[in-house]
Amino acid sequence: MSDIQTWALIFVAGSFALYIVIAWRSRVRETKGFFVAEQNIPAVANGAAVAADWMSAASFISMAGLIAFLGSDGSIYLMGWTGGYVLLALLLAPYLRKWGKFTVPEFVGDRFSETVRSVSAVVAIIVSFTYVVGQMAGGGIVFSRFLQVEQAWGVAIAAAVIFAYAVFGGMKGITWTQVAQYTVLIVAYLIPAWAVAQTMTGFPVPQITFGEILAELNRIGAEFGLPVYTEAFTARPQIDVFLVTMSLMIGTAGLPHVIIRFYTTKTVRGARYSALWALIFIGLLYTTAPAVGAFTKLNLLSGVQGAAVDALPSWVQNWMATGLVTVGDGVETIGSVSNNPDSGADLIINNDILVLASPEIAGLPAPIVGLVAAGGLAAAMSTAAGLLLVISSSASHDLYFRYVDHHASEARRLLVSRIAMGLAVLVAIYFGINPPAFVAQVVAFAFGLAASTFFPILLLGIFWKRANAVGAVSGMLAGLAFTATYMIYTLPVFGTEANDHILGISPEGIGTIGAVxxxxxxxxxxxxxxxxxxxxxxxxxxxxxxxxxxxxxxxx
Amino acid sequence: MADTHESPSGGAPPPDAGTPGPDGPGNGWRTEYWKKNLRLMVVLLVVWFAVSFGAGILFVEQLNQVVIAGFPLGFWFAQQGSIYTFIVLILVYALRMDRLDDEYGVSERNDDGSRA
Structure with a gap:
């Protein structure tokens, strides 16, 4: 077993043990504990839980890599996935907390009608499932690279741990585990970033120092024939950057697993401060990510530039074993790099490995590499747990008890909710091991759907007394139909033919128009x-x- | 922290559906409170739009002509500055709303008057 594997095993096993202990200490006996953690979570802790809930495998593992290859236009993710919190804090969270129920569909059910509630519950389940599949697959990548465990076993182990704390502790267990997971993931993200910044610029604050290397990055990029890193709209047209950013922002504000976290605070004031803490905690990672992207890209390009294929750095060899890094056939020296497998470049690098590989690329010691593995798993598991809770609460609280068993006792409700959670975990394991081919594109669905269904009717439900049930149902269905139609029109997801984008608007950006x-x-x-x-x-x-x-x- | 009773904000809105609406007698404060809340919200959202969609997208190319500490300014807003501003916006909102709630006597308090 290599050094890296040993350290990864120590950190992963240690963090899993911690989660289990927390789960045992916060097991619950009532549905109020199971769904909203007894509404007793302090704002700082809730902020950390929101941050862990929100920052998924995609934020931790993929985002810096995406930014490295998108350059300036990577800002769609940076602004889109943080700006939504301003909308949440100002427009939704305090009011939904004052309403004080268990789920998002329950709010629209009281405010509009039972029909709206049922439609919302179904949409919440679809959105959360598409999302959870990506988390499971992300966890599998970490296991297969760092622990040499087969992806299927990796997914099963992670799911078993989630099962333990989500089923017994419900929202309460999930919340306190997420606080621990935030700590693990942020430490794992920041330490390598500080170390890389220190090595490359002599000052360990990446947010400030990555400015120094941008000119160098633009220069070396030009030698590889890449677009200018700091120039805007090289990856997407301006109108699309605008619409995607807006869609991600309002999608964030409309995602059920984020909104329900604000039900767990003690007071309305607590909900406002939770949003503040959440964005501070998220901002810590989100302002670091573009620096990690830039540093790693520069390291990577200068490490392989003109290198002979048999003399490449050792991280290339390590990652080639996972199939996420490939060298083109018959290539002798590296002259071009891409993240697109169809580009025909000499070296093809998957977005997902840049963060996981950055400590190795920068030559950092094995313990730090191992820590990053635990961080990636924490990010994937904390988000998966939050999503599973939404699935369980929508299925039991909003559908089952309404339509099948309205007179269930408290004990029975808790039992049914636990069974729903258990089933959701099993389905998630299945799709984590056999991910549908369209996983990556499906995330665009989740945001587009949340943006075009939930956000507008929540907003109008709170700020416009005149909004009524017929209006809300028609609006939701219109937004849903419009957005889904355009996505099916442009994405080859369901075996349909992919058509050209109209006016340069990508399927990721259509949620904005759907919301309107x-x-x-x-x-x-x-x-x-x-x-x-x-x-x-x-x-x-x-x-x-x-x-x-x-x-x-x-x-x- | 030691309050064990149901916080006044928990559960469904209190069953006082009989209270007069916002314009009813003695309820003028409601309109006033709500207007101040909305005004604060609009100001903060204008800033939100200006730093992200304005500086980071619509005018990013013009701002990129200015380079500070290696960062083209538009690029900096898009990848750093907007996020810092978002945090400040929520901070200002939370603090101003605390003051507004106190001013109109609608802040959440325990029985002894301390913050709930």
Missing amino acids: VNLVVTVTVSLLTRPPAHEVQEMVENIRYPAERRAEVTSA
Whole structure:
């Protein structure tokens, strides 16, 4: 067993043991604990949990690599996946917390109608499933590279640990485990980044120092025939960059697994501060990622430039074993690098390995490489657990108890929720081992659907008393149909023919237009039909104020 | 932290559907509170749009003409500056809302008047 494998095993086993201990200590006996962690989570802890919940295998493993190859246009992910928190904090979180229920479909059910609730529950389940599959596959990559465990076993081991804490602890177990997972993943991300910045620029703050190497990166990139790194719109047209960024932002604000985290705080004020802490914790990784992307790309290009194939650095050999790095047939010296397998470049590198390989590329010691493995798994598992909770709560709380078993006792509800969670884990294992071919494209679906279905009706439900049930149903279905149609039109996902993008708009960006369609339809139909009942309008009025007005005003 | 009773914000909105609407007598403060909340929200969202979509996308090429510490300015906004600004925006929102809630007596308090 190599040094790297030993250290990876130590860190992975150690972190898994920690998660299990936390799970045991936070097991629950009531549905309120299972679904919303007894609404007793302090804002800082909830912020860390949101951050771990939110930052998936994609953020940790793939994002810096994507940015390295996209250059300036990588900002769609950086801005898109952080800007949504401003919308969440200002427009949704405090009001949904004041409403104070268990799930997102439950809010729209009270605010609009049972039909809207059922549609939302089904959409929430679809969105979460598409997402969870990617997490499982990401975990498998880490296992197969660092522990030489077969991908199938890797997925099964990770799922068994998630099963333990999600089924027994529900939201409470998931929350406290996520706090631990955030700590593991951020340490694993920052230490190599600091070390790389220190080695390359002599100052360990990558956010500040990666400016120094941009000119060098532009120069060496030109020698490889790559587009200028700092120039905007080399990867996508301007209109598409705009729409994708917006779609990711409102998709973030509409994702059920993120929103329900704000139900777990004690107060409305706690929900606002949770959003603040969440973005601080997320920002720590998101401002580091572009630096990691730039440093690693420069290291990589200068390491292989003009190198003979039999004299490549050792990380290339290590990663070739996983099939994620390949050298073209008959190539003798490296003159071109790409992340696109069809480009015919001399060296083809998968986006997903840049972060995992960055400590090796920079020649950092084995323990740090092992730590990165534990971090990647923490990112994948924390997100998977949050998604599984949404699937379980939507299936049991919003569908099963409504339609099948309305008089279930508290004990029975808890049992059914646990069974739903267990089944969800099994399905996730199956798809993690046999990922459908369209996994990568499916993430675009998740965001597009959340953006074009949930965000507009939540927004109108909170800020516009006149919005009614007929309007919301029509708006959601219109947004959903429009977005899905364009995605099927442009992506070869379901065996359909892929057509050209209209006006340069990619399927990732269409969610923005879908959201506008939803908004317009909801408003128009609401105005043409009867206003909601007086009690409903009273409830909307009530969520505006965090607490009952007190007779005398207390100063802070 | 020691409060064990149900926080006033927990569960469904209190069953006081009989209270007069926002324009009812003695409820003028409601409109005022809500207007101030909306004004704060709009100002913050304008900044949100300006730093991300404005500086990072619509005017990124013009701003890239300026280079500071190696960073073309538009590139810096798109990959760093916008994220820092987002954090500051939420901080300002949370602090201003604390003040607004206190001013109108709707902040969440325990029985002894401490913050819930």
